[in-house]
Amino acid sequence: MSIEIVIGIDIGGSLTKIGAVTRDGKILYKKIIRTESHLPFSNFKKRLKKEVDLLRSKLEPNTKVLHLGVGAPNANPLTGNMENPPNLKWGKSIPLVKAFEAIFKLPVTIANDANAAALGEMTFGIGKGMKNFVVLTLGTGLGSGIIVNGKLLIGEHGVAGELGHVNVDPNGRYCNCGSIGCLETYASVTGIKRTVFELLANMNIESVMRTYSFDDLNGENISDAALEGDKIALKAFEKTGEILGRKMADTVAHLDPEAFILSGGLSKAGAILLDPIKSSMENNLFNAYKGRINVLLSKATRSDAVLGPAALAWLAIDGK
Incomplete structure (x- = not known):
């Protein structure tokens, strides 16, 4: 029987958290990297792909990755872009959904990072x-x-x-x-x-x-x-x-x-x-x-920030 998971990515002004999360909120794998937003977005994409590829290589062979959820500053779910993020230096409009779907070959859902955190608290945390x-x-x-x-x-x-x-x-x-x-x-x-x-x-x-x-x-x-x-x-x-x-x-x-x-x-x-x-x-x-x-x-640790984007992904899968 296969294990179904989503990948949650929380992009912060200083750090980015990455995790593989089950439907009941269990984090099977997590990693924290520096965002390095002073460097071009292309640099971030390369480093992120490397870390997600490593994540997927560590999962059990019968694991099925269904979706990727992303929380990021000023991420707009209606446009698929990160728009004018005040603490990131990547430009006025960054096409997160388009870029990540091309890289990871998965459906991608995005939200403002704090909105994703709210969904994480409602689904898995103290807001339940x-x-x-x-x-x-x-x-x-x-x-x-x-x-x-x-x-x-x-x-x-x-x-x-x-x-x-x-x-x-x-x-x-x-x-x-x-x-x-x-x-x-x-x-x-x-x-x-x-x-x-x-x-x-x-x-x-x-x-x-x-x-x-x-x-x-x-x-x-x-x-x-x-x-x-x-x-x-x-x-x-x-x-x-x-x-x-x-x-x-x-x-x-x-x-x-x-x-x-x-x-x-x-x-x-x-x-x-x-x-x-x-x-x-x-x-x-x-x-x-x-x-x-x-x-x-919140009872969530710093690396638990992936639960918000993961909740976003699971809600997208369920059509909510």
Whole structure:
């Protein structure tokens, strides 16, 4: 009897995750590679083909690969293209479906990476059984996927749910998308790094953060320092949580979700980030919503990001 699987690919601003996934969400094989988006897309395609070929060679001989699901920044399921991705340098429109179908000889379904993550949480993760929730992916940027009445919200043009690009401050930080003051310039790994360096410039206190260059600093460094009581790191999480919680309260007014599910590198800080988010959100909620909206941390690991694109593939197979 053959084993049926799909291949899930999650393309991030820094890392790309690849995995072979069964219908019940078991990951048979997974690999993480650097995206290297500063190099041409043709370079990425060659490296990805090599890794997928290796994946397929490691599967049991009776394994049947049915479909390929791809989550990527600004991936539009209506056009099959990745359109104007702010944290990738491959151009304005990258034909993902056409390119990957040609390379892998498989049917390909794509979605915005955070939309795929939302489907993964609904199908295999902490969102299972929920009908209305929002996933926020806190990585290099900030992505979001919205589930309404058990269905992914796509919108008229295929790009609904770009909460990372709602405005926090019209006179604020410049964003890679070309706008000023976007939420992801504050609430993301890149955003909290910028906050740390602003705090270092404005506060004359000792901090291990002063030993890092901007390029060497990452979410894990900041989380570790905060756990050890570093005042700059703790203040950075406090400010990040306050801003994100305030904008989440705005989102509640639009959608009335059961929960927000936080995933991605920055979410691994746990309560250090979660506590200021919850406090800020509750303080800014309309009275009808107070005490009714859950804020949860995804249980998925970094490599489990392939479950979102895999869920996308299985739903495509089932015609959903």
